[in-house]
Structure formats: C-alpha cells, structure tokens
Amino acid sequence: MQPVISIDGLTKTYASGHQALKQVDLEISKGEIFALLGPNGAGKTTLISTICGIVTPSTGTVLVDGHNIQSDYRKARERIGLVPQELTTDAFETVWATVTFSRGLFGRAPNPAFIEQTLRDLSLWDKKDAKLMTLSGGMKRRVMIAKALSHEPDILFLDEPTAGVDVELRRDMWALVRGLRERGVTIILTTHYIEEAEEMADRVGVILNGELILVEDKTKLMKKLGKKTLTLNLQDPMQAVPTELAEWKVTLKADGNELEYVFDANAERTGVPSLLRAVSDLGIGFKDLNTAQSSLEDIFVSLVHRDKPARPSTGEGAAS
Ligand SMILES: Nc1ncnc2c1ncn2[C@@H]1O[C@H](COP(=O)(O)OP(=O)(O)OP(=O)(O)O)[C@@H](O)[C@H]1O
Numbered sequence: 038m039q040p041v042i043s044i045d046g047l048t049k050t051y052a053s054g055h056q057a058l059k060q061v062d063l064e065i066s067k068g069e070i071f072a073l074l075g076p077n078g079a080g081k082t083t084l085i086s087t088i089c090g091i092v093t094p095s096t097g098t099v100l101v102d103g104h105n106i107q108s109d110y111r112k113a114r115e116r117i118g119l120v121p122q123e124l125t126t127d128a129f130e131t132v133w134a135t136v137t138f139s140r141g142l143f144g145r146a147p148n149p150a151f152i153e154q155t156l157r158d159l160s161l162w163d164k165k166d167a168k169l170m171t172l173s174g175g176m177k178r179r180v181m182i183a184k185a186l187s188h189e190p191d192i193l194f195l196d197e198p199t200a201g202v203d204v205e206l207r208r209d210m211w212a213l214v215r216g217l218r219e220r221g222v223t224i225i226l227t228t229h230y231i232e233e234a235e236e237m238a239d240r241v242g243v244i245l246n247g248e249l250i251l252v253e254d255k256t257k258l259m260k261k262l263g264k265k266t267l268t269l270n271l272q273d274p275m276q277a278v279p280t281e282l283a284e285w286k287v288t289l290k291a292d293g294n295e296l297e298y299v300f301d302a303n304a305e306r307t308g309v310p311s312l313l314r315a316v317s318d319l320g321i322g323f324k325d326l327n328t329a330q331s332s333l334e335d336i337f338v339s340l341v342h343r344d345k346p347a348r349p350s351t352g353e354g355a356a357s
Pocket residue numbers: 051052053055057075076077078079080081082083084229
C-alpha cells in the first residue's frame with residue numbers, strides 16, 4: 038500500500054546544539070493508528086512537529102501524501118490535522134466560532150453541517166455557544182480536536198491526547214480515535230502511556246534519545262518480546278523454594294502463597310510441563326494456576342533498559 042507519510046533520513050539539531058532527532062526513517066500507511074512511544078524528552082513532539090512542518094528539519098525529507106512538507110507546504114499541511122500538547126484556545130470565543138474559524142484558515146468553504154456533525158461526534162454540540170473559558174479542561178481538549186478536524190484532514194496527529202485527563206475522558210478519546218479510523222483517517226499519536234498504545238495502536242514506534250529504536254506491529258511486538266508468567270496459587274504457603282525447582286528459577290510471591298515462573302512463550306520448550314510435573318512429584322498442591330502475557334509496558338521497560346530482563350506482568354493492567 039502507498040504510504041500516506043514517508044519520512045526519510047530525518048534529523049533535527051536545535052540551535053542549542055541538541056540533536057533531538059537522529060536519522061529517522063518511517064513510513065505510515067493510510068488508515069493505520071500509529072503510536073509513538075517514548076519517555077520525556079525523547080523527541081516525540083519534535084518528530085511530529087517536523088512532519089507537520091512546524092519545525093524545520095536539519096536534514097531529510099517528509100512527504101505527506103506525496104507532497105513535500107517543506108517545498109509543497111500548503112498541499113501537504115491541508116491533509117493534516119494537529120492536536121498539540123498545549124491547550125491553546127481563545128478564551129473569549131465560542132466553541133462554534135473557533136472551530137469555524139479554524140476551517141477558514143485552511144481556505145475551505147464554510148460547511149456548517151460538517152462542523153455540526155464534528156461537534157456532535159465530540160459531544161460538544163450543547164456547548165456550541167459556550168465561551169471557551171467556561172469549559173472544563175476535558176471539554177477544551179475536545180475543542181482542540183474539533184479544530185484539528187474542522188478542515189476535514191485525512192491524517193490526524195494527537196500529541197499526548199490524554200495527558201492529565203481523567204479515565205472517563207481517556208476512554209471517550211479512544212472511542213473517538215477508533216471512530217475516526219473507521220472513517221479512513223490515519224492517526225499518529227504520541228504518548229508515554231503504554232496502556233494507550235496497547236489499547237489503540239496497530240503499530241508502535243519507540244523513540245529514545247532522538248532515535249527510532251523500534252517500529253513494530255503491536256501484536257507482533259508483544260509476541261516477539263513478550264514473556265509469560267505462570268502463577269500457581271498454593272494450597273499451603275511455602276517458606277522457601279524447594280531446591281528441586283531451582284532449575285526453573287521460580288520465585289515465591291504473596292507471602293509464600295504463590296509460586297511464579299517466567300518463561301518465553303515463543304520458546305520451543307517453555308519448561309511449563311516439566312515444572313508442573315516436578316511440582317506434582319514433590320506433592321506441592323495448588324488451588325489454581327494462571328498465565329499472563331507481559332504488557333507493552335514491560336516490553337518498553339526492557340527495551341529502554343536493555344540490559345535488564347522484562348518484568349513479568351500480573352495482568353493487572355499497565356501503569357498510566
Ligand atoms: N526549541 C528547542 N530548542 C532546543 N531544544 C529543544 C527545543 N525543543 C525541544 N528541545 C529538546 O529536544 C529534546 C526532545 O524534546 P521533545 O519535546 O521532542 O520530546 P518529547 O519526547 O516530546 O518529550 P515530552 O514527552 O516531555 O513531551 C528535549 O531534550 C528537549 O529539551
């Protein structure tokens with residue numbers, strides 16, 4: 038499939054001398070949800086600002102639907118809607134006026150029916166005449182999205198869409214993003230909430246110190262790097278791991294009530310059947326057992342600290 042965004046050899050060194058992007062190559066297909074993950078200061082905002090033509094690259098090119106963001110800025114930029122990290126809204130304007138104005142900035146003919154639909158989709162319709170300063174932070178964030186969508190872009194950038202928003206709004210945001218994707222909009226979001234990438238993305242890119250260290254299909258990534266954890270809920274608590282189980286490197290958890298074994302789910306021999314046999318031979322009774330896949334967060338932690346092994350997940354959900 039023809040990529041909707043092609044990034045080739047992109048670097049950015051700020052005037053301060055700080056190299057924020059190092060030789061980034063990336064292609065994004067039409068209709069995908071791409072999550073750019075990375076810790077604070079990794080270069081996420083610099084990358085999307087460069088793709089959107091707000092930051093000038095030091096080297097490299099960005100094509101948006103075939104248009105060069107530098108030399109063919111207008112054509113490239115009109116395909117893009119950008120929801121920046123900072124809430125920048127005009128306090129005294131009404132929701133309706135600010136969103137309509139944004140559409141006009143892109144030279145598009147007025148289309149009140151489209152603006153109405155956008156506001157309705159974002160549950161903003163009953164606030165259309167409200168002044169922005171009277172809205173809650175979550176509502177303002179929705180207005181930012183409405184503004185970004187007002188000129189009917191087919192690529193939407195969301196820079197930390199759910200930073201500081203409550204759980205309910207976060208879920209709403211996810212539903213909204215999925216709805217947009219169903220309408221064929223390509224979505225690129227930056228986040229350091231692993232949960233967000235795990236929940237929504239088709240592909241994940243991990244950026245660290247300005248370097249795109251990994252781009253992978255989300256499910257493949259989880260399969261490739263994912264460890265699984267087997268937990269046995271013991272009938273009787275144990276003081277110490279029996280020496281007979283040493284070769285599996287099991288650990289005791291929950292005050293000796295659980296025996297935990299971390300294994301590579303993709304290995305030819307996981308060690309699970311032999312461990313269970315050994316447990317049974319030792320007469321260790323267990324009430325229940327369960328396995329859990331490591332979360333994207335565990336994978337991320339193991340990538341960022343490559344020398345350290347992935348921390349097994351308990352399946353209780355990733356941190357946010
Ligand atoms: N205008 C600028 N001048 C100089 N350095 C900058 C500028 N903008 C960003 N940087 C630096 O470039 C690096 C990458 O910043 P960037 O904002 O792209 O990171 P980020 O991954 O988006 O971080 P966060 O998650 O905190 O938003 C940081 O070290 C930052 O201090």
